[in-house]
Amino acid sequence: MDEPKTTAYRFSIGRPPFSFLTGISLVGVGLLAGILVMLIIDRPPRESQLAEIRLVERTETEKRSSESELLPAMTLGSAFRSVARGAVESVVSVSTESGWHSYLWSSSDSDMIRDSEGSGVVITPQGHIVTNHHLIENAGKLHVLFADKREYEAYTVGVDRSTDLAVIQIVLSPGKSVQAMTIGDSETLQLGDWVLAIGNPMELNSTVTAGIVSAVGRSMNIIDADFGVEDFIQTDAAINPGNSGGALVNLSGELIGINTAIATNSGFYEGYGFAIPVNLVVRVASDLIEFGEFRRGYMGVVPADVDAKLAQALGMVAVRGVFLDQVYAGSAAEIAGLRPGDVILEVDGRPVNRPNQLQSAILLKHPYSTVGVAYWRDGQVDSLQLRLLGQDHPGVSSWLLEMGYRPDRKARTARYLDKWGLVVRDKSEEDEAQYGDLEGIIIQRVTRQEEMEYLKAGVLVERIDGRTVSSVEEAIKQLRDAGETTRLSIRDRWNIPRMVSLSVINH
CATH class of the missing domain: 2.30.42.10 (PDZ domain)
Known part of the structure; x- marks a missing residue:
């Protein structure tokens, strides 16, 4: 039976054959002999050697040209230093311990098992910290360590498996506060923008790496949850185990993403890191802080990609939008007038060209809020207003149950x-x-x-x-x-x- 083919990203340095080495050696000897002969033949008088050794000074034009080339690099380096100094104060190490009765916080250290270690980002002066759900899932005790060695115990405020986000909070003394990171706008990101990844990879606290935005809107199928949503920022800034929950910041020192995952065959950095956009982070974290859970609005559709063949069949000039494969009965989409076979082009003026983009656009909206939808039907573009429904709506509850969806109950939060x-x-x-x-x-x-x-x-x-x-x-x-x-x-x-x-x- 043939073995399955696998792709291995490994590089090895082997020894060249002996005959190849021999050939290189002979050529080298010949060249060396020729150089020596030329030096002896063309050798100038001894006293003239020193006269030929001169310092070549650059002209003013060359100086200005060289300095102008160095200036951007120097400015960039200064920006890196400034951002790193400020941002590390708001990025923390988050370690978890588990134990069968640790939940009651009455167990001794001997009963606890160090489970995992990652990162988090302070988002409020009151000590709320956003991190990844997969980091603190099933945690007993939570410990938070700042860059200046301050250490706190923390408690879970709320978690959301569908976005792999969680909020924890440290216990501060009365009158005390901590430095929260400035929040940016992930919608303004462009390919090639410089970013810094800050976290605690492999227990190397407050590690800062640099890279660029390699892509936006990535879906990697790594969130194992009902209605999981992935709309990752891709970066080549080095991200390793322990960076989960850490910060991705722009050169203004603003948080623009939460580092979450890497694509790798070795288990370590290979050039592909992924972060949750901060606009989605803020939307989820705000609900977790206020309600202890993420309250999302539902549109009630099953989206699919639009490829060239489908676009042609629908009479579309360009390959764009998201095809509605199914519209649930009683859903917000059906109530608004959308039908299976429609192609969603925009949500509130924002183009959507992949299913995860549509999901992300809806996820940023609150339940029972109204969104404008542009769609393609029967050879023309039309628009409508759609009022999203909440999970407490009877129609939503009904089709969620039909799909076998069971919301997470957080009795231990x-x-x-x-x-x-x-x-x-x-x-x-x-x-x-x-x-x-x-x-x-x-x-x-x-x-x-x-x-x-x-x-x-x-x-x-x-x-x-x-x-x-x-x-x-x-x-x-x-x-x-x-x-x-x-x-x-x-x-x-x-x-x-x-x-x-x-x-x-x-x-």
């Missing part, structure tokens, strides 16, 4: 409520033994400086200001309306009902 000095999480099966069927959320940690008699890790919060609370999301909404003080109805470790008054921490 802890939220750090820095305003109140609490880390809280949803109640899990492990809490049933103590609290039974009682509804509420669990206080995972108290970060307030003052000691509070009953407010301890592990207690159950049943009500906030008299209103029942069954999830962290509900608690966040109620605390947002609470003003400067609130009253918590809790159950302590002995399952005894208590009432605790809580005030906002003055940062």
Whole structure:
């Protein structure tokens, strides 16, 4: 049976044959002999040798020409140094530890297993850090290390598998803040733009590498999730294991991407790195911080590529757009009037020519927002307004279930409520033994400086200001309306009902 053919990007340096070496040697001897003979024949008088040795000075024109060639390189080097100095302060090392009961944060170091190490980028002064979901997935404890050796523990704020993004937050002392990186605009990127990749590859903290934007809008089929979206920036800046979650910045020092993956046969850098565009990062991270989950709008179509043959069959002059292979019943697309066989050309004036471009354009919009769609049908271009639907819409829920889609439930996602000095999480099966069927959320940690008699890790919060609370999301909404003080109805470790008054921490 023939072995399957594989492509191996390996280079080897072998020894040349002996006969080849012999030929080179003979030629070399002949040349050397000829040079010696010429030197002896043409050798000038000894006293004239020193007179022939002169320093050749460049003319003013040559100087100016040389200096003008060096100037761009010097300016570029100065830009690299300036950007690197500022950006490394906002790029951190993120290490995770896992253990079977580490989730309760009560285990000793001996119970923990160092699981993975990568990078993250500080995006708010309050210590929110964006990183990759695959880095912190199933993590117990999270540790964050800054370039200046400051170290913090962190908690997961929210994750989204469909974009491979996650937000964590470090615990800061009252009145403290950290330097957040300036956010750029990935829509302005052009091929050939200089970029710097900053991260912690192979435990080499605060490593900076340079490269260019090699391509935009790449889809690599590496995100293994329902409705996964890939719209990567491709760069040749060196990215290696440990760079995941790190920053891709432009020469203005602005974040324009989160480094996520590499294409490689060796497991290490081979010239092809991929980053999630910052516009998508900001859209997802904002939801994760506010809601603990990414709330996306749905169009309700199955997109496909348009090739030359299909374009010709549809009577299109140019090969462009995204073909609608299927439009789901009751979806936003059907309600707006789109049909299978239509070709989407633009979304809000932005051309879309690949399925992942259409998905990315929709992903940047909020549920129930309205977008303008230009499309091709029956030999002409037309347009319409389309109102995206949310996952809570009955029609969307129905066809999502038909497709077998089950949204991720993040029962083990802890939220750090820095305003109140609490880390809280949803109640899990492990809490049933103590609290039974009682509804509420669990206080995972108290970060307030003052000691509070009953407010301890592990207690159950049943009500906030008299209103029942069954999830962290509900608690966040109620605390947002609470003003400067609130009253918590809790159950302590002995399952005894208590009432605790809580005030906002003055940062």
